[in-house]
Amino acid sequence: MNITRYHLPDINESVDRYAILEALSKQPFAEIEESFEMASAGFTLYDDMLRTDFTMEEIFPAGHDFLRFGLRIDQRKINGKVFKKRFEERLRKDREDWEKANAVQKNLFDSQDKPQKYYISKDRKSEIRDQVKLEIAARTLPEPELANVIINMKTGEALLFSTKAVFRKSAPVMFGYFTSERAIEVGPPELLQSIGYELPEAPVGSAFLTWLWSYVERREDAFLELHGDDVAVSFVGSVKLEQSEDGKTESLTAAGPLDKIEEIEIALDKGRQIVQATLEFKLPDGEKYLLTVKSGDFTYALQTPKLDRSDKEDPNGLFFEGLYLVKNGLSYFDELFARYLAQAEIRYVGGKLTSWHDPLLISLREFRDSWKGSGVEKVTMSYGGKEAVLYERESAGAEA
Numbered sequence: 001m002n003i004t005r006y007h008l009p010d011i012n013e014s015v016d017r018y019a020i021l022e023a024l025s026k027q028p029f030a031e032i033e034e035s036f037e038m039a040s041a042g043f044t045l046y047d048d049m050l051r052t053d054f055t056m057e058e059i060f061p062a063g064h065d066f067l068r069f070g071l072r073i074d075q076r077k078i079n080g081k082v083f084k085k086r087f088e089e090r091l092r093k094d095r096e097d098w099e100k101a102n103a104v105q106k107n108l109f110d111s112q113d114k115p116q117k118y119y120i121s122k123d124r125k126s127e128i129r130d131q132v133k134l135e136i137a138a139r140t141l142p143e144p145e146l147a148n149v150i151i152n153m154k155t156g157e158a159l160l161f162s163t164k165a166v167f168r169k170s171a172p173v174m175f176g177y178f179t180s181e182r183a184i185e186v187g188p189p190e191l192l193q194s195i196g197y198e199l200p201e202a203p204v205g206s207a208f209l210t211w212l213w214s215y216v217e218r219r220e221d222a223f224l225e226l227h228g229d230d231v232a233v234s235f236v237g238s239v240k241l242e243q244s245e246d247g248k249t250e251s252l253t254a255a256g257p258l259d260k261i262e263e264i265e266i267a268l269d270k271g272r273q274i275v276q277a278t279l280e281f282k283l284p285d286g287e288k289y290l291l292t293v294k295s296g297d298f299t300y301a302l303q304t305p306k307l308d309r310s311d312k313e314d315p316n317g318l319f320f321e322g323l324y325l326v327k328n329g330l331s332y333f334d335e336l337f338a339r340y341l342a343q344a345e346i347r348y349v350g351g352k353l354t355s356w357h358d359p360l361l362i363s364l365r366e367f368r369d370s371w372k373g374s375g376v377e378k379v380t381m382s383y384g385g386k387e388a389v390l391y392e393r394e395s396a397g398a399e400a
Contacts, residue, residue: 040073
């Protein structure tokens, strides 16, 4: 399950909860199985794609601090091979019908004119194409997809849980039904930009993951203190690395516990960067979180420890326990990223980059140096409840 975080600027404690209930009720999901519509989108209850009977108790569980609901999108998907076959059949039939009509006309008028050639216009082709799509759609059931949303009504923080990229694009539009300001996607790149940081051409995610490999795998201590917990952090499963040069991208996927470390170290020495990896956060009591990170758009999928679902009489308790586990897992990731920002500038040795070349570090140092001499004592950014220092003067009147 992928997680995307947003900030809704105009959501706060003073927002009329009944207005939100009304907005959701006015845009419920509508079934399209009995129609020719290709797609449909709308709101449902949280974790229940079949229900749209919104109530205050359903969307605001155990009080008004959290709003929850579902986003459902149904789409009819037309198989490309099926469409091609049907389209060619219709084009052939159109030609045969024209030839028959032309032959009848020639016999009726006993025309001696030069035989006409069959020609189909661009508009006629487009018309046939649309007809074929409708014919196939009428025989195809739409595929339903559900995403869940949780919004903190005090802070405006929103979590989108989805399995399809379409929700990441649609969610800000759907939020617009009950908010006036556009939702802001919140992730490491967006936070950097919000403090005036100019992102390098290379993805921030690959720079972070490459640094994290060195930070985690080369440590002597098994545990890190993250968010107040002792956590054993490790890379598990496969690790994907890439290197782009002269417009070409070379990829390598390292897997297997025995040879993985050596293979990745060799790849990093050759200039490759990690673009996808799965992190395991293991607590002393045995609880595990698995977080898969993709560097390109910095998306992540989180698997939390299993919930005890034996207490069916308290579904709200399960909801809040699950939310706690999600926030906990994300907080570990957030703190690691904050440490990356705080430590990135010390990756220079003798004024030169270390063995792995990271354009993000160059930009970060330039960003830091731009504050020198400006009288600023300290430059920080808050992320995941932690503060990362980007620049700090050693003492009054002295530059760091």
